[in-house]
Amino acid sequence: MEFNLKRHFLTENDCYKAGRTITPQGVMVHSTGVAQPDPEVFIRRWNKPDVDKCVHAFVGREQVIQTLPWTTRGWHAGTGPAGRSANNTHISFECCEPPGHTYQGGEMAGYNVEANRPYFNDLYENAVQLTAMLCREFGLDPLEPGVVICHAEGHSLGIASGHSDVLQWWPKHGVTMEQFRQDVARAMEGGDEEDTMTQERFDQLMDNYLTRLGQLPPSGWSAPARAWAEEQGITTGDGDGAFRYRAFPTREETVQMLYQLSQK
Numbered sequence: 149m150e151f152n153l154k155r156h157f158l159t160e161n162d163c164y165k166a167g168r169t170i171t172p173q174g175v176m177v178h179s180t181g182v183a184q185p186d187p188e189v190f191i192r193r194w195n196k197p198d199v200d201k202c203v204h205a206f207v208g209r210e211q212v213i214q215t216l217p218w219t220t221r222g223w224h225a226g227t228g229p230a231g232r233s234a235n236n237t238h239i240s241f242e243c244c245e246p247p248g249h250t251y252q253g254g255e256m257a258g259y260n261v262e263a264n265r266p267y268f269n270d271l272y273e274n275a276v277q278l279t280a281m282l283c284r285e286f287g288l289d290p291l292e293p294g295v296v297i298c299h300a301e302g303h304s305l306g307i308a309s310g311h312s313d314v315l316q317w318w319p320k321h322g323v324t325m326e327q328f329r330q331d332v333a334r335a336m337e338g339g340d341e342e343d344t345m346t347q348e349r350f351d352q353l354m355d356n357y358l359t360r361l362g363q364l365p366p367s368g369w370s371a372p373a374r375a376w377a378e379e380q381g382i383t384t385g386d387g388d389g390a391f392r393y394r395a396f397p398t399r400e401e402t403v404q405m406l407y408q409l410s411q412k
């Protein structure tokens with residue numbers, strides 16, 4: 149199955165707006181705790197103020213949608229018993245659960261393991277691919293303790309609130325987190341998939357690269373010039389208050405800046 153990664157940042161969420169950053173040291177896996185397979189539904193629900201939670205991605209059966217820059221500090225783990233939080237260290241994603249079940253006392257009720265097997269297998273593969281991609285990108289070893297963990301494991305480690313995800317779900321399909329870590333490590337080792345560069349994959353990598361460039365803080369030496377350009381209205385940012393000073397300008401943006409200068 150093709151790994152289909154899209155991006156829709158939750159720009160209206162207070163977490164996105166807070167814009168704090170982390171140096172990722174791991175990946176925390178969550179599941180939503182509700183029978184709703186469509187990531188878009190969560191994006192609509194969470195892309196607003198006063199939601200007080202936010203993750204870096206939603207993993208569905210057919211697609212993965214990135215909802216925060218990977219180095220933005222998420223609001224996903226709460227606080228552990230010792231007052232520490234994986235929010236400061238871990239990239240997070242929510243796995244969307246298939247339709248058809250409810251919850252009773254934290255346990256899934258009416259979950260049909262057989263009928264949901266194809267859904268689970270596809271979603272699991274997406275979770276593996278996403279985690280492998282993140283581990284590669286941030287130089288993480290998924291087999292090292294505490295690096296690739298689920299919310300429930302985070303609680304045991306003292307860095308997350310007392311939730312049971314994904315251990316209320318994945319073991320029904322015979323999958324442990326240990327298995328997941330092994331599968332992520334295997335996916336990172338190369339397989340055929342990784343060696344095949346497609347145009348789509350290249351565009352995705354280029355897109356990630358350009359986004360990350362835009363997120364870099366500007367250098368101190370350009371401060372007077374930036375202050376001047378902003379004061380003169382020559383550069384006006386992207387509407388979200390981000391000036392993306394380290395990103396490349398297009399010819400379109402260049403003439404726009406010249407034009408704005410000419411209007412002074």
Ligand SMILES: [Zn+2]
Pocket residue numbers: 177178179224299311313
């Ligand atoms: Zn969770």
